[in-house]
Amino acid sequence: MTDPPPGPRREWAFRPLPEWVGPTTRLVHGARRPEWNAGAVVPPIYQTSTFRFPPDRSEAAERGAVYHYSRNENPTLEPPAELLRQLEGGEAVRLFASGMGAISAALLSLVRAGDTVVALRGIYGGTTDLLRNTLPRFGATVRELSGPEARTPETAMPSGTRLAVLETPSNPLLEVHDIARWARAARAIGAVLLVDSTFATPLNQRPLELGADLVVHSATKYLGGHSDLTAGALVGRKSLLERIDPASSFGAPLDPFAAFLLHRSLKTLALRVGRQNENGRRVADAVKDHPAVARVHYPGRATAEQEAIAARQMTGRGGMVSISLRGGIPAVERFLDRLRLVEIAASLGGVESLVSMPRLSSQRFLTPEERHELGIDDGLVRLSLGIEDPDDLVRDVRDALDAAR
Ligand SMILES: Cc1ncc(COP(=O)(O)O)c(C=O)c1O
Structure with missing residues (x-):
């Protein structure tokens, strides 16, 4: 039997779903298409670096409508990309080898010498380092906004700003920032707004609907969800994504096997995030009056204004809770030693609960003075709640807080 000839990419259209289908169902069925090999229900992994040219070579190839070379395109990446496109409500998607691959490709593609870039202060350390x-x-100038300036971007963003970078909820203090307000401010001066929505996932927050131009995810986190892959995604306007080319120039596309794992994971995203939202709320409530705790950081809890923004733009608050312990580093050490379920590791968003110390991990790029100014103190621990039983997690965290006193 001879193989069918390779076909133009447009023949690989996804089967449309009825428009009444909700996100949980969409995650399971939203990337179905007739695969040519054996009618597989689960798409195969195209573990190949290159593709045979079609016999007629000319027409389809010229239109760029054939698979060509895996740094540019590979069919394994299309189902997870399509699910993220549908969930975020974007025109186009690009998948990268990591969240930082996505962020660096966006920044380096969109910013030119002489441009001003405005960014929220105290966001993920890798992004801050790049900025x-x-x-x-x-040759770009970067301005970081914090405090009252971050709350009034319309006056704080200088005219001539090319790109604005927002992260909400922010890492590690879980502050909520008004995406619609940043989007209006950016649009008024012709800037592009990029929102890092990693902590929220598209199930809890949809920045494009609120006026953002691009959404970025570290898909290593909730989207991958099992702490077994690294990936990044950019979703947004086609015209913008066409300017951001991971393939030809920067060379950091997602690998086919990681793309397969990401697709497998996305099917259960709604179930996982539902439980993680519950576990985040349960733990935040259970620890807030504990004597070892100076402050609990949880999206929307800080002020009435934060609560109003969170209620407007988030449908769930996520599974992240940061806790400031009264006793500084010695209390953190006692807390970490006593945890029996929650593991000490960087990263977040997996099925297993993790705890990290921002001063040693995500925020290590800031000076001690900057961390102090932002409220990232030595007693801060950041919890990523997984999908375990809520009662078990509450017990583990409360026992460890008792030991930290
Ligand atoms: C909010 C946020 N954005 C981006 C990144 C970078 O993603 P990656 O580690 O997949 O490169 C991280 C990683 O922790 C993150 O927390």
Whole structure:
């Protein structure tokens, strides 16, 4: 039997779903298409670096409608990309080898020498590092907004800003920022707004609907969900994504096996995030009056204004809770030693609960003075609640807090 000839990519359309289908169902069925090999229900992994040219070579190839080379395109990436496109409500998607692959491709593609970039202060350390230490080398000026300035972007964003970078809820203090307000401010001066929505997932927050131009995810976190892959995604306007090319120039597309795992994981995203939302709320409530705790950080809890923004733009608050312990580093050490379920590790969003110390992990790029100014103190621990039984997690965290006193 001879193989069917490779076909133009447009023949691989996904079967449309009825428009009444909700996100949980969409995650399971939203990327179905007739696969040519054996009618597999689960799409195969196209573990190949290159593709045979079609016999007629010319027409389809010229239109760029054939698979060509895996740094540029690979069919294994299309189902997870399509699910994320549908969930975020975007026109186009690009998948990358990591969240930082996505963020660096966006920043390096969109910003030119002489541009101003505005960013929220105290966001993920890798992004801060790129903004502070890489972009200026290419002639861009970066302004970080914090405190009252971050709450009034319309007056704080200088005219001539090319790109605004927002992260909400923010890492590690879980502050909520008004996406619609940042989007209006950016649009008024012709800037592109990029929102890192990693902590929220598209099930809890949809930045494009609130006016953002691009959404970025570290898919290593909730979207992958099992702490077994690294991936990144950018979703947004086609015209913008066409300017961000992971393939030809920066060379950091997602690997086919990781794409297969990501698709497998996305099917259960709604179940996992539902439980993680519940576990986040349960733990935040259970620890807030504990004597070892100076402050609990949970999306919307800080002020009435934060609560109003969270209620407007989030449908669930996520599974992240940061706790400031009264006793500083010694209390953190006693707390970590006593945990029996929650594991000490960087990263977040997996089925297993993890705890990290922001001063040693995500926020290590900030100076101690900057961390102090932002409220990231030495007693801060960041919990990523998994899908375990809520009662078990509450017990584990409360026991460890008792030991931290
Ligand atoms: C909010 C946020 N954005 C981006 C990243 C970077 O993602 P990755 O580690 O997949 O490169 C992280 C990683 O922790 C993150 O927490």
